[in-house]
Structures are given as structure tokens and as C-alpha cells.
Amino acid sequence: MHIEEVIGEDKTVDVVVEIFNTVNSGGTKLSKDDLALAKVCAQWPDARNELKARLAKWNKAGFDFRLEWLLRCINVVITGEAVFSALKDVKTATF
Numbered sequence: 001m002h003i004e005e006v007i008g009e010d011k012t013v014d015v016v017v018e019i020f021n022t023v024n025s026g027g028t029k030l031s032k033d034d035l036a037l038a039k040v041c042a043q044w045p046d047a048r049n050e051l052k053a054r055l056a057k058w059n060k061a062g063f064d065f066r067l068e069w070l071l072r073c074i075n076v077v078i079t080g081e082a083v084f085s086a087l088k089d090v091k092t093a094t095f
Contacts, residue, residue, distance in 0.1 A: 012085045033068040036075070036084035043092040 020030045040047045051070055058065060072082065078094060079086035087095075 014085070031068070032084045033071050036087050037067075037071055039087060040092070040095055044095065047095070 017030055017032050055065055076082055078090055
């Protein structure tokens with residue numbers, strides 16, 4: 001099986017998502033937050049479960065937030081930017 005690596009500084013989250021969705025045109029579309037969370041989970045495998053646990057706790061208190069919203073908020077607080085590509089250099093401990 002051939003595997004093509006998509007690397008380089010010009011490969012922003014937007015570019016990688018576009019490439020993935022083009023190659024995977026018959027499958028499930030990948031969103032930018034999916035890719036950003038995958039990057040975080042590569043270093044911290046329990047990240048998705050931890051974020052979902054926080055969302056469940058807030059849901060019990062009457063707040064209905066989505067995972068994408070929480071990830072975007074964390075991104076803005078940590079990086080000062082809304083674009084997920086800003087997470088590229090963020091260390092797991094910081095996240």
C-alpha cells in the first residue's frame with residue numbers, strides 16, 4: 001500500500017483538510033476541528049475523553065456545549081487565535 005506523506009510548513013490545517021477531503025471524497029468529511037483534535041490526541045490520547053467529560057459535567061448544570069466549541073475556545077485562550085493551525089506548536093501540558 002502506498003502512503004503519501006503530506007508535510008511541509010505550507011501545509012496548514014486548511015490545506016491538509018482540503019487534501020484529505022479530496023482524497024477521501026467518497027467517505028466521511030474531515031473538519032478542521034477533527035484534525036486539530038487528532039493532533040492533540042496524538043500527544044495526549046485521553047484528550048477527547050477528558051473534553052467530553054467536561055462537557056458532560058456542564059451539561060448536567062444546564063449548559064449544552066459541543067466539542068467543537070470547547071476546542072475552539074481552548075485554542076483561542078492558549079494561542080490568542082481562532083484558527084486551529086495556531087495549535088501546531090502548542091505543547092500537551094499547555095493544552
